[in-house]
Amino acid sequence: MSNNALAILAMAAAYVQQAESMEEVSRFGIRRARSSDISLLESVERSAAQLFRTVNLGFLADGPTLDPAVLSGMAKSNHLWIAVNDWDQPIGFLGGENFEGNFHLVEVSVAQDFQGRGVGKALMSNMMDQVRREGYKTITLTTYRDVPWNGYWYAKMGFVEVYAQAMGRKYLDIMVQEGKQGLDQASRCVMMKAL
Numbered sequence: 001m002s003n004n005a006l007a008i009l010a011m012a013a014a015y016v017q018q019a020e021s022m023e024e025v026s027r028f029g030i031r032r033a034r035s036s037d038i039s040l041l042e043s044v045e046r047s048a049a050q051l052f053r054t055v056n057l058g059f060l061a062d063g064p065t066l067d068p069a070v071l072s073g074m075a076k077s078n079h080l081w082i083a084v085n086d087w088d089q090p091i092g093f094l095g096g097e098n099f100e101g102n103f104h105l106v107e108v109s110v111a112q113d114f115q116g117r118g119v120g121k122a123l124m125s126n127m128m129d130q131v132r133r134e135g136y137k138t139i140t141l142t143t144y145r146d147v148p149w150n151g152y153w154y155a156k157m158g159f160v161e162v163y164a165q166a167m168g169r170k171y172l173d174i175m176v177q178e179g180k181q182g183l184d185q186a187s188r189c190v191m192m193k194a195l
């Protein structure tokens with residue numbers, strides 16, 4: 001076989017390998033959380049938060065992750081959704097809880113290598129379908145208004161900013177608590193979506 005033919009074969013093999021690995025990372029499923037998932041979610045959340053380094057919010061990447069007891073509570077209420085790869089390993093999660101009669105989204109995180117492939121959107125749409133069936137009329141959350149994968153991302157899914165004051169004392173308490181954790185209150189907002 002000529003050198004040219006060998007080079008073409010090598011290029012074709014490399015192309016197939018690349019295509020296979022791209023397909024591999026693009027496939028995912030969404031399922032309910034199991035207790036065995038809980039200890040694996042810290043690394044997912046930590047990996048996801050690395051994105052904040054790109055907007056000078058690196059302290060979030062180094063900050064505390066969700067309390068496992070809180071995650072377990074959400075799992076027990078069936079309000080913790082896990083995105084998994086082909087091997088059923090968590091690559092993302094979304095958790096929330098009843099808060100003042102609204103379904104309040106506490107955290108959505110997708111591990112760095114899997115971001116921008118629709119995993120976050122799929123977690124959101126699974127959550128919205130389920131909580132709508134459960135009878136919730138509204139979903140709330142707090143986020144950074146001007147960060148592309150926060151306020152803008154939620155706005156694309158129909159969330160709108162609402163005044164924290166109008167939402168009541170408990171929402172103001174969340175904002176105050178976030179301020180104590182170093183989150184700039186002027187950049188944060190409450191968002192809401194009617195179902």
Ligand SMILES: CC(C)(COP(=O)(O)OP(=O)(O)OC[C@H]1O[C@@H](n2cnc3c(N)ncnc32)[C@H](O)[C@@H]1OP(=O)(O)O)[C@@H](O)C(=O)NCCC(=O)NCCS
Pocket residue numbers: 048049051107108109110111114115116117118119120121122142143144148149150153156
């Ligand atoms: C927010 C987050 C969960 C989104 O998950 P994801 O799987 O990357 O998002 P998706 O692939 O479903 O995103 C879909 C849309 O968001 C856009 N998007 C995703 N990441 C983006 C980024 N870094 N910058 C700009 N747009 C982005 C995509 O372009 C896409 O837009 P389209 O629907 O118009 O095509 C993920 O970015 C993350 O884990 N971020 C760190 C943790 C975080 O900020 N959580 C939210 C706390 S309030």
